[in-house]
Amino acid sequence: MANGICVYAESYKGKLEPVAAELVSAAKELKKTTGEKIQAIVLAEDTDGIIADLDKLGVEEIYAVKAGRDCSQQDDAVSKAIAEMLKKIDPSSVLIPATPEGRSIFSRVAMKLGCGMTADCTEVLVGTREDGSYYIRQNKPSFGENVFVTIITRDGYYPQMMTIRPGVYAPQEESAGGQAKIEYFDDIKVGDSKIEIIEEAAAENETGSILGAEVVVVGGRGVLEDDNFALLEKFAEKVGGAIGGTRPMVDSEMIPFNHQIGQTGLTIRPKICISFGVSGAIQHTEGIKDTKLFVAVNTDEDAAIYGVADYGITADLKDVLENYLKL
Numbered sequence: 001m002a003n004g005i006c007v008y009a010e011s012y013k014g015k016l017e018p019v020a021a022e023l024v025s026a027a028k029e030l031k032k033t034t035g036e037k038i039q040a041i042v043l044a045e046d047t048d049g050i051i052a053d054l055d056k057l058g059v060e061e062i063y064a065v066k067a068g069r070d071c072s073q074q075d076d077a078v079s080k081a082i083a084e085m086l087k088k089i090d091p092s093s094v095l096i097p098a099t100p101e102g103r104s105i106f107s108r109v110a111m112k113l114g115c116g117m118t119a120d121c122t123e124v125l126v127g128t129r130e131d132g133s134y135y136i137r138q139n140k141p142s143f144g145e146n147v148f149v150t151i152i153t154r155d156g157y158y159p160q161m162m163t164i165r166p167g168v169y170a171p172q173e174e175s176a177g178g179q180a181k182i183e184y185f186d187d188i189k190v191g192d193s194k195i196e197i198i199e200e201a202a203a204e205n206e207t208g209s210i211l212g213a214e215v216v217v218v219g220g221r222g223v224l225e226d227d228n229f230a231l232l233e234k235f236a237e238k239v240g241g242a243i244g245g246t247r248p249m250v251d252s253e254m255i256p257f258n259h260q261i262g263q264t265g266l267t268i269r270p271k272i273c274i275s276f277g278v279s280g281a282i283q284h285t286e287g288i289k290d291t292k293l294f295v296a297v298n299t300d301e302d303a304a305i306y307g308v309a310d311y312g313i314t315a316d317l318k319d320v321l322e323n324y325l326k327l
């Protein structure tokens with residue numbers, strides 16, 4: 001019978017991607033109810049460092065394939081080998097980062113295994129059937145990010161596979177390690193790929209800049225008036241912060257979608273967040289409530305944002321920004 005919560009350990013040039021630590025946190029939450037082992041699969045040219053890092057995160061069983069070559073972006077060949085790994089491991093669920101790599105590889109894996117895959121979950125919870133067995137409730141925004149849906153994998157279509165949005169789970173902290181059972185599948189080979197990398201280029205507007213920022217300056221609808229956004233940009237530059245925003249900022253194309261904060265956007269954990277002209281709707285504050293120091297500026301003294309902020313300034317954001325920029 002399928003057993004185990006299996007994490008896909010995404011890596012780049014022999015290094016574990018930070019999102020893997022978030023997936024291990026999600027797996028540990030699920031394990032509290034299901035009691036299943038936490039597993040990880042690794043497929044890379046150089047697996048040693050990746051395995052050592054997974055061990056420190058408390059993964060109990062690590063299954064690895066040494067690819068024998070750099071196979072990054074070769075999703076056709078990699079997905080075939082991963083499908084073979086999963087057939088051998090037979091986990092009940094697979095947690096995958098909702099990154100371009102995770103989505104591309106595992107949509108192919110799902111086809112090969114004849115199972116489903118839920119994309120872009122923002123929460124995974126355990127449900128219990130009448131017979132006492134468990135399943136995963138895969139919550140995600142849907143229909144143009146306007147409603148939340150819960151997806152449940154049908155019996156007979158296991159493993160339950162789901163991609164999880166980076167940032168929604170806090171990363172698992174490292175420990176000394178040394179406890180994991182490690183198994184190499186030497187009989188699984190990464191075959192030839194039809195994909196050839198011609199050139200690599202850094203992405204513009206990449207989300208990482210806001211996910212990793214210690215200071216985030218958030219703009220809401222109040223910033224849309226006059227030249228307020230230009231002031232906000234100057235302010236962000238002065239304090240060394242990344243710019244995030246609410247949905248109206250994205251709808252008005254002031255910021256890209258990958259800088260929207262909230263339930264259907266990013267979940268961020270900066271040291272300092274300063275928000276301007278944001279009302280504090282729960283769909284937004286869910287993505288920012290774990291900020292260490294939160295300052296909010298709003299003209300409305302009853303704004304809901306003050307419920308999550310540590311300090312509130314009831315004032316016109318234009319005055320606050322102009323005064324600060326004069327300093």
Ligand SMILES: Cc1cc2nc3c(=O)[nH]c(=O)nc-3n(C[C@H](O)[C@H](O)[C@H](O)COP(=O)(O)OP(=O)(O)OC[C@H]3O[C@@H](n4cnc5c(N)ncnc54)[C@H](O)[C@@H]3O)c2cc1C
Nearest residue numbers: 146220221222246247262263264265277279283284299317
């Ligand atoms: C299913 C669903 C998912 C959603 N997901 C998200 C999400 O991920 N992220 C998100 O942000 N939203 C999301 N929303 C939308 C959310 O409900 C709110 O509508 C949105 O967050 C409001 O954005 P806002 O605070 O910028 O605008 P408003 O609610 O219009 O607030 C603007 C605020 O600015 C203040 N203000 C105006 N002018 C000034 C000024 N000159 N100086 C100071 N303050 C001023 C006003 O007093 C007001 O409080 C979602 C909605 C749904 C239904």
